[in-house]
Amino acid sequence: MYLTPEEESILGGSAGESAQKAMELIVALGKVYDADRLVDITSAHLSGASYKTIGDGGLKYLEDVSKDAKVKVTATLNPLGMDRDRWAEMRIPEKFANKQLKIIELYEKMGVKSTCSCTPYLGANVPSFGDHVAWAESSALSVVNSYIGARTNREGGPGALAAAIVGKTANYGLHLKENRAPTVVIDADIDGTIFSHSLLGQAAGSMFGASVPYFRNISPDIDSIKTMAAAMAAAGSVAMFHVENVTPESKLYDISGLEVVHIGKKELGEARTTLNTTDDIQLIAFGCPHLTVREITEMAEFLKDKKKIRNDVDIWFCTSSEVRSRCADQVRILERFGPVLADTCMVVAPIESNYQRTGTNSAKAGNYLPTLCSQNVMCRDFAKLMELVI
Numbered sequence: 001m002y003l004t005p006e007e008e009s010i011l012g013g014s015a016g017e018s019a020q021k022a023m024e025l026i027v028a029l030g031k032v033y034d035a036d037r038l039v040d041i042t043s044a045h046l047s048g049a050s051y052k053t054i055g056d057g058g059l060k061y062l063e064d065v066s067k068d069a070k071v072k073v074t075a076t077l078n079p080l081g082m083d084r085d086r087w088a089e090m091r092i093p094e095k096f097a098n099k100q101l102k103i104i105e106l107y108e109k110m111g112v113k114s115t116c117s118c119t120p121y122l123g124a125n126v127p128s129f130g131d132h133v134a135w136a137e138s139s140a141l142s143v144v145n146s147y148i149g150a151r152t153n154r155e156g157g158p159g160a161l162a163a164a165i166v167g168k169t170a171n172y173g174l175h176l177k178e179n180r181a182p183t184v185v186i187d188a189d190i191d192g193t194i195f196s197h198s199l200l201g202q203a204a205g206s207m208f209g210a211s212v213p214y215f216r217n218i219s220p221d222i223d224s225i226k227t228m229a230a231a232m233a234a235a236g237s238v239a240m241f242h243v244e245n246v247t248p249e250s251k252l253y254d255i256s257g258l259e260v261v262h263i264g265k266k267e268l269g270e271a272r273t274t275l276n277t278t279d280d281i282q283l284i285a286f287g288c289p290h291l292t293v294r295e296i297t298e299m300a301e302f303l304k305d306k307k308k309i310r311n312d313v314d315i316w317f318c319t320s321s322e323v324r325s326r327c328a329d330q331v332r333i334l335e336r337f338g339p340v341l342a343d344t345c346m347v348v349a350p351i352e353s354n355y356q357r358t359g360t361n362s363a364k365a366g367n368y369l370p371t372l373c374s375q376n377v378m379c380r381d382f383a384k385l386m387e388l389v390i
């Protein structure tokens with residue numbers, strides 16, 4: 001793999017120990033995946049922000065790296081294990097909260113923006129078409145590849161942080177045009193709801209794993225794209241997909257000759273069945289990925305004349321602090337039912353300490369709640385979940 005004199009010099013330690021280690025990691029990945037060179041990146045998005053997911057080992061790692069490292073590009077963070085201001089309401093122990101706050105401080109010391117959302121492409125970190133970037137967070141990186149047309153591999157937390165520190169990543173995988181080509185065509189037959197797009201992503205991800213699907217017969221907006229991307233990434237490691245006439249690269253490839261598969265009502269029903277493991281719940285959590293202004297507005301509209309009558313079920317609405325601050329009126333309505341939490345989510349918060357059965361309208365959460373939070377899951381659309389408590 002070719003390295004410029006400057007890259008060789010960073011590898012030799014000229015920019016400090018952390019930059020050297022970051023470069024070593026990027027070069028090692030490049031060699032494994034047969035990259036020809038490194039490419040400059042314009043931004044990074046880092047996972048590994050929740051104390052629940054990184055633990056004391058991750059905290060120690062960040063303490064070491066932050067001694068002499070600064071990020072060279074715009075870098076944002078994934079959700080935390082708690083709302084920074086409302087963690088007591090979430091029944092988070094003080095010890096957890098203190099460690100979580102320390103993690104944020106260490107990232108900020110390195111110059112990372114502590115916006116802490118899985119939808120940074122809606123405001124805090126918006127790449128342009130054709131940019132090379134290094135993003136972790138499987139749903140966000142898939143949106144960036146598929147809806148914006150920027151280029152990223154499915155980075156892990158350490159890889160994305162290393163790339164942010166040196167401002168470069170290795171040129172392989174989805175950074176190369178040939179690897180972004182569709183591998184299967186999916187003729188979808190679904191209604192236009194966001195929930196149906198989530199189940200479509202679940203069905204496609206389960207069927208085709210780490211493929212590059214090309215969808216026809218749907219016209220999703222960003223709200224539906226994000227939920228589809230999240231479900232496909234969780235169910236099948238999909239990091240890139242095309243939607244005919246919607247995603248920017250959908251016209252660049254010849255899809256004749258590819259296998260064509262139909263996904264309709266039956267497959268969506270099967271997808272939903274596999275995600276449902278309980279018919280009773282203690283918590284209903286919305287916002288995986290984080291709720292957008294449109295979703296919050298529609299939820300508030302649905303709930304404005306209603307009243308919560310079951311007090312044995314908690315409700316969380318998860319979003320970014322930026323979106324929450326833009327929706328003050330809608331938030332007032334939602335808060336009659338449960339807290340609108342910022343910069344955290346039901347999967348990376350330690351909900352297993354307080355709940356065993358959770359309802360969600362997200363197929364991604366439906367995949368992860370059992371494995372990462374020991375939950376039994378009820379997966380239904382927003383209205384059907386709310387009908388259980390109003």
Ligand code: F3S
Binds near residue numbers: 118139289346
């Ligand atoms: Fe975001 Fe948490 Fe879901 S990080 S995509 S809300 S699992």
